[in-house]
Amino acid sequence: MKVLKFGGTSVGSIESLRNVKAIVESIDGQAIVVVSALGGLTDRLIAAAKAAADNNLSYLDDVKSMTQRHIDIIDNVVDESRRNEVKERVLALLSDLKRMYDGVYLIRHLPQMTLDIIVSFGERMSSIIVAAMIKDATRHDSLNFVKTEKWYDKSIADQKLTTELIKREFFTPFVKAIVPGFISTDKRTGDITNLGRGGSDFTAALIAAAVDAEVLEIWTDVDGFLSADPRVINDAVLVSHMSFIESMELCSYGAKVIYPPTIYPVFHKNIPIKILNTFNASAPGTLITDSPLPDDLPIKGISILKETTLFLLGGNLTRGVKNSVSRTFNALAKKGVKVFNVTRSDGKSGLSFAVASSDADTTFDLICREFAPELSDGIIALPERIDNLATIAVVGDNMRANHRTGARIRSTLTRNGLAISAFSEGASDTTMLYMIAAADANSALRQIHTLLF
Structure with missing residues (x-):
């Protein structure tokens, strides 16, 4: 079984979502697909929340813009037979989101718990859309099985409990399972939390480790790891293979390809990671494993x-x-x-x-x-x-x-x-x-x- 994760740029437009559909439907057999919010939406959700807290009514324009964006995407990627049902579900969430903003505007205060709920709407909506557009897909809500606990002032994944719940969630037969990334719930209170920056990568890694996946594929907007940032180095070369440790080090010191904590759950299970390009699916990508290969570059x-x-x-x-x-x-x-x-x-x-x-x-x-x-x-x-x-x-x-x-x-x-x-x-x-x-x-x-x- 494969686990695939598609980031914000991969689910950010009509064109990219069609690429996602083609990639997932080409897989022969079971797959679990973790999706981020539409590209740029999380930042927009946060900015609108801060505007509401500052008693700035511009958040109403943000809600209208977000609503229109989701409706346009549904009209273009979801089959007509399911379109009204998906719109109804997404519009219900957008209505809840607006009520959250209205409350923040009235009290002129944005508690962290409220912000956590607000940013969760991105993945909740995108996963509904993706599940509806892919053949034989079912949506599985990560709020039910990704659990966090408090560590000082942060929410961190309770990996033991999360693993148990993931195994239970995916024990029953399925063909393609669509999962919202990033979002979670506190194991004690049930409050909505999240896994922080790069949380969708981490969601995918936790699932891959729990189900003993054959591979974790991270689909993004680059062909894989390059020897340096191509925006600075025009002739940067694709690195076809590296170790788990090498990939963690590169990302810890600034490479944006993958979120470093993602690697730990699959590293301990020795599950390979592949970095692939949603916009260039035929590119070989970068393979990340535990052991070196004979033709590895000495400098990655x-x-x-x-x-x-x-x-x-x-x-x-x-x-x-x-x-x-x-x-x-x-x-x-x-x-x-x-x-x-x-x-x-x-x-x-x-x-x-x-x-x-x-x-x-x-x-x-x-x-x-x-x-x-x-x-x-x-x-x-x-x-x-x-x-x-x-x-x-x-x-x-x-x-x-x-x-x-x-x-x-x-x-x-x-x-x-x-x-x-x-x-x-x-x-x-x-x-x-x-x-x-x-x-x-x-x-x-x-x-x-x-x-x-």
Whole structure:
């Protein structure tokens, strides 16, 4: 059995939805199809909710626009025999959505619980449309079987319970099952929640792992993983195969092909992932598996994590602060802040690490709170912070032993006048990192790509 996931661009237009129909109906046998909201709709739902909370009546125009978009799509992709039924169901949801916005407008307040309900409408409507347009398809509501629990201030998937419920949901025979991605319910309260950014990918991975799928196919708007962002590198090459770890690293450092947590459930089951193009279905795509293949490229790709902030925690760390590294990383992990170790190029001693700039203020506050006694006693100094950086990740096989490549990269960047603020070589089997000024990121990417490809 295959599990397929179609993202927003794949279900965002009449043309793309017809491609989805052809792809799914060409599958011989059972398939589970996870769909996102229509392309751009989630952002529109959020923007309208914020407008209502600001007592701005523009949300009414948004509702009208969303309504017309869904009606137009239904008229063009759903068979005439089912069209009225589908319109009725979608219009009922849009009516509920408008009542939610009206309530937000009246109280001038947008609680998180209300926003979670509002953004759920996108996948609820798209899955109804897709289920109606595909032959022998039935809709299965993920609100019934994708369950979350609270972890600090976030909702995270309860994978054990979700797996049990998925197995129960798909135990009875079906041909093509259509599932809304992203959305879920709290296992204790039943309130609508969601799996966060990239949640539809994660929904598909949870289902694939639970049903022991033969493959998880992620259908998107690119031919697969490329060696670099094609918007910056015109001659970026398609990477036909990479490992689970390599794909996770590329996406963790800026590649937008797949949401990194997606990979964990299928990785543990050794279920292959294929990245395929809804708009170019004949393209071979990228295969992601556990083991290398004989013709694998040594370097799989280069990605950029823009808006990165570098921190240095200096002072007498060895004598004055016990387990300073674990204290730092544990304090940040509890708030969901991803941290990566780097070495300062200027040779300054201390604990150097970097985070996404969106987490920089939180990071500074957490470090000051964690080390308040040591800061007060003067054992350590206030964390030094450098903003407006970008992190370039070079990902490939056995990078830990690839000292010559690291030296060549640093030499190339320096020779071309690009200052490296910090780097990491040898800390990972798959990834080398280079932090430079954000304004120089694209130039550095071009130079490294020319060097390695």
